[in-house]
Amino acid sequence: MGFLACRTFNEEGQVAHRLVDDLEIEDLTAGDTVIRVHYSSVNYKDALGATGRGKILKQFPLNSGIDLAGEIVSSENSEFKPGQMVLVNGCGIGEQFDGGLSQYARVQSDWVIPMPEGLDAKSAMALGTAGFTAALALHRMQENNQTPDKGPIVVTGASGGVGSIAVDILSNNGFEVVAVSGRENYREFLTRLGANEVMTVEQLMLGSRPLEKARFGGVIDNVGGEVLSKLIAHVNLWGNVASIGMALSHELEATVFPFILRGVSLLGVSSTNCPMPLRRQIWQRMGNEFKPQHLDEIITEVVPLKDVSRVFDDLLDRRLSGRIVIDCQ
Numbered sequence: 001m002g003f004l005a006c007r008t009f010n011e012e013g014q015v016a017h018r019l020v021d022d023l024e025i026e027d028l029t030a031g032d033t034v035i036r037v038h039y040s041s042v043n044y045k046d047a048l049g050a051t052g053r054g055k056i057l058k059q060f061p062l063n064s065g066i067d068l069a070g071e072i073v074s075s076e077n078s079e080f081k082p083g084q085m086v087l088v089n090g091c092g093i094g095e096q097f098d099g100g101l102s103q104y105a106r107v108q109s110d111w112v113i114p115m116p117e118g119l120d121a122k123s124a125m126a127l128g129t130a131g132f133t134a135a136l137a138l139h140r141m142q143e144n145n146q147t148p149d150k151g152p153i154v155v156t157g158a159s160g161g162v163g164s165i166a167v168d169i170l171s172n173n174g175f176e177v178v179a180v181s182g183r184e185n186y187r188e189f190l191t192r193l194g195a196n197e198v199m200t201v202e203q204l205m206l207g208s209r210p211l212e213k214a215r216f217g218g219v220i221d222n223v224g225g226e227v228l229s230k231l232i233a234h235v236n237l238w239g240n241v242a243s244i245g246m247a248l249s250h251e252l253e254a255t256v257f258p259f260i261l262r263g264v265s266l267l268g269v270s271s272t273n274c275p276m277p278l279r280r281q282i283w284q285r286m287g288n289e290f291k292p293q294h295l296d297e298i299i300t301e302v303v304p305l306k307d308v309s310r311v312f313d314d315l316l317d318r319r320l321s322g323r324i325v326i327d328c329q
């Protein structure tokens with residue numbers, strides 16, 4: 001009997017997804033491990049890929065979904081036993097290989113992470129790639145000596161998946177947080193998550209000189225473009241700017257002054273190809289000191305897999321906030 005999946009097709013140049021219910025394990029891209037998926041999630045990238053609004057998928061047809069959590073059905077790797085709870089995020093699933101928006105997945109065992117202590121399948125997917133990326137950004141900043149005494153951390157795109165989790169874990173780890181959101185109605189939500197201030201970009205009153213008054217200890221940026229360019233010029237001595245997303249623009253215009261006169265660092269954050277030892281370390285931290293205190297509030301909705309289609313456009317058109325968890329069983 002077949003199983004259900006959200007599968008994306010390219011038919012005569014038109015990329016679109018549809019729900020199919022007749023897939024077999026043998027139809028999936030190759031792997032030595034089969035997982036019964038309990039939960040997945042919808043990230044910005046999933047929505048771009050499944051709707052064809054971004055060129056995300058590298059082959060067709062392909063099950064969408066860059067995240068999954070569930071139980072091992074079988075594995076050729078003796079580290080994994082049937083029934084064991086695990087997760088996979090990034091590593092090319094939902095892009096080059098069949099992904100997590102499916103009742104079953106077949107993956108390479110070296111992408112599989114045993115469920116970290118402190119998390120279960122649902123909370124792991126409430127975090128998903130968005131949470132992983134927020135945590136990876138803060139981890140990289142801390143490794144480069146970001147400390148609360150350098151000043152507040154600005155989080156842009158704060159009401160989104162990455163942004164809301166970043167606000168929570170920064171606050172929970174002793175940082176003052178300035179949440180920047182284009183949506184004023186999320187002020188209360190972001191304050192509850194731990195933001196000390198919630199502002200629009202306009203209210204931040206950013207200058208446009210190469211070097212501006214140092215007002216912030218660092219930045220976790222989800223939007224790119226002019227906002228990122230201007231923020232870099234306001235970062236304090238030896239602060240870090242983690243570049244995660246490009247919801248506004250992929251462009252970045254900057255001068256070298258903040259780097260050579262203030263020792264500011266621009267850190268790249270790439271969740272897809274994060275090396276496995278670091279990936280495991282970040283997931284361990286996410287079950288511990290990086291576990292958001294308000295994960296239940298950050299989950300906006302739990303949607304059954306059969307209804308996933310309605311989420312994609314809402315996410316891209318900014319009608320959603322926080323995290324959408326997908327119940328795959």
Ligand SMILES: NC(=O)c1ccc[n+]([C@@H]2O[C@H](COP(=O)([O-])OP(=O)(O)OC[C@H]3O[C@@H](n4cnc5c(N)ncnc54)[C@H](OP(=O)(O)O)[C@@H]3O)[C@@H](O)[C@H]2O)c1
Pocket residue numbers: 043044045129130133156157158159160161162163180181182183186222223243244245246247248269270271272315316318320321322
């Ligand atoms: N580097 C990586 O490995 C990695 C991993 C995950 C995600 N990402 C990227 O990070 C970004 C955030 O991902 P996400 O999953 O958090 O997405 P999301 O939930 O859709 O959140 C994106 C947020 O960005 C803001 N935004 C959206 N469109 C915008 C626009 N045109 N101009 C300015 N702000 C806009 C909105 O926040 P407000 O309404 O609050 O302003 C929105 O909630 C995306 O660009 C995504 O592709 C990168």
